[in-house]
Amino acid sequence: DELLQGGLTPNRMYLVEGLPGSGKTTLGMQFLLDGRARGERTLYVTLSETTTELTGVADSHGWTLDGIEVYQLAATDTARPEEQYTLYHPAEVELGETIKNVLDVIERVRPARIVFDSLSELRLIARDPLRYRRQILALKEFFAGRETTVLLLDDHSGGQTDRQLQSLAHGVIMVEQLPFEYGRARRRIRIVKFRGVAAIEGFHDFAIRRGGIVVFPQRAVRP
Numbered sequence: 001d002e003l004l005q006g007g008l009t010p011n012r013m014y015l016v017e018g019l020p021g022s023g024k025t026t027l028g029m030q031f032l033l034d035g036r037a038r039g040e041r042t043l044y045v046t047l048s049e050t051t052t053e054l055t056g057v058a059d060s061h062g063w064t065l066d067g068i069e070v071y072q073l074a075a076t077d078t079a080r081p082e083e084q085y086t087l088y089h090p091a092e093v094e095l096g097e098t099i100k101n102v103l104d105v106i107e108r109v110r111p112a113r114i115v116f117d118s119l120s121e122l123r124l125i126a127r128d129p130l131r132y133r134r135q136i137l138a139l140k141e142f143f144a145g146r147e148t149t150v151l152l153l154d155d156h157s158g159g160q161t162d163r164q165l166q167s168l169a170h171g172v173i174m175v176e177q178l179p180f181e182y183g184r185a186r187r188r189i190r191i192v193k194f195r196g197v198a199a200i201e202g203f204h205d206f207a208i209r210r211g212g213i214v215v216f217p218q219r220a221v222r223p
Contacts, residue, residue, distance in 0.1 A: 054070060
């Protein structure tokens, strides 16, 4: 909240980037728990982890996911082989089926806050960068008329930072874990972009403790 001069602007789509283990899932859970505390409907769409694994993360922080809707991508959510003999590429059928099931859950829950964890699964299903980005754009258009704040978690499984994906998001937050040869790893967070807000620039240290992420902001340098 301090880095963004008040927090995320509601009803926008944000991208949270970071390698596995950097703290994205914890950040996403904290975001939804804050919404639950405010009486909002929340939804966690897990495309790569199981509900049991998410519950384990929550337990480690002393949290409960009660009151947070969790949707887990199951093997049966993808198109069956006999359904893939169409004029469309099998990947397009599979991606479309996955997105349709996710959107059906969103229509049912009507969440004020939603987390997608993670985009790597959608990228794998799409199998093609153009098809993948087109689907992300469609998601943005889907949420445009809805009062929903969206966090998209991306673990950089594609190798490099996706500049086009960053351009679609209202804001981009990067979390990093820097290993050292001796001692504990250092964690830091950076606001890559945030439209309409003079966010505090640069890298800021943070720690993952029982109870969630704690950020240690650097003070903005005044001229």
